[in-house]
Amino acid sequence: MLPKNFFPSAHFISAIIFLLSNHFPVSILCEAFQNVEYDFPALCDELSKIEYPFWVDGHQPAGYCGHPAFKLDCWGSKATIEIKNQTYAVISIDYKAQILTIAFLYHGFFWDIVCPERNATMNSSPFEYTSNTQNATLFYDCPPGFEHLATRDFLCFKYGAPVRDHAYVVVNTSLATELLSRCGGCTVVIPVLATAAQGLMNHSLDFHKVLDEGFEVKWTLEEGECRGCAESGGGCGYNWCLDQPSCYCPHKPYSTTCPPVKPLPRIAPTPTALYSPKSSK
Numbered sequence: 001m002l003p004k005n006f007f008p009s010a011h012f013i014s015a016i017i018f019l020l021s022n023h024f025p026v027s028i029l030c031e032a033f034q035n036v037e038y039d040f041p042a043l044c045d046e047l048s049k050i051e052y053p054f055w056v057d058g059h060q061p062a063g064y065c066g067h068p069a070f071k072l073d074c075w076g077s078k079a080t081i082e083i084k085n086q087t088y089a090v091i092s093i094d095y096k097a098q099i100l101t102i103a104f105l106y107h108g109f110f111w112d113i114v115c116p117e118r119n120a121t122m123n124s125s126p127f128e129y130t131s132n133t134q135n136a137t138l139f140y141d142c143p144p145g146f147e148h149l150a151t152r153d154f155l156c157f158k159y160g161a162p163v164r165d166h167a168y169v170v171v172n173t174s175l176a177t178e179l180l181s182r183c184g185g186c187t188v189v190i191p192v193l194a195t196a197a198q199g200l201m202n203h204s205l206d207f208h209k210v211l212d213e214g215f216e217v218k219w220t221l222e223e224g225e226c227r228g229c230a231e232s233g234g235g236c237g238y239n240w241c242l243d244q245p246s247c248y249c250p251h252k253p254y255s256t257t258c259p260p261v262k263p264l265p266r267i268a269p270t271p272t273a274l275y276s277p278k279s280s281k
Contacts, residue, residue, distance in 0.1 A: 044074040051095055052236040053221055067221065067238045067245075069126050080105070083127060083217075086120065091214050098221075099130060103214030104190065106156075113208050115140065115156035115167065119189045122217055129191060130216040136192045137176035139168040141185030150175055152200055154207035169207050171197040191215040221245075225256055232257040 050056055055066025057073050072079045072090065079090040081102065088102035106114050116138060122129055139146070140158065147153070151168040170176040171192070180187060196213045199205035205213075222245070226236040229247035234257065239246040249258035 044079040098219050100217050113156040115158040126220050127217040130218050132194050133191045133215045134194045136171045138188045139183045142183040228257045234258040
């Protein structure tokens, strides 16, 4: 039991607040940091700023409340994101168009290219390919004479050994289907930028540069909800406790938008006595 005249000290109150904030980290921290803007960490300074729905693991507090599927990690000066158990390097983020440009992590030791060996798929929420992304088909271990005017050979490393002369890339889908029976080896389908594919065909880009330019995906979260929240004076976030988007307003979070600010009541001016000079006697 506590003594009758017990009065909690400042240290005791701080300890209670600390325990509560660790017991309810998301709901408390989201509200506490709702109006704070975070610059991207220095280790990932190739991207100047991070905004909802993205968040940076280990560099931004849980109260930033980014979407769980949009977690970024920092590796050196690069940001990475994991989508469907595949890690990609983040090249750029266009928040207005909701377009993310990413690339496969193909670089091995001494910046040699590691051969892509698994198909890439992005046909599920919350990401989908943009119209500027197309498929490229890679052919490995094809027999001599497989070459075609529309194929491009490339050098990469597979299982630690260089693959040369029998590694090809085809960006024409119809031609790739036609060549499948002629190769007899391994084929892998990956996404590339359509503009980069054109550069590959006109010899202005090599295959390694095509990989470095990556490809585009569009995130499919409800754009209107976030715009409505921002226009009402709030900040877009995600309530991890309720597993749903939230709008963080100056006083407390709301589901979609902040309520309109009530105008302050008008105060009637205090009446003042009119000045009348005293008449001289």
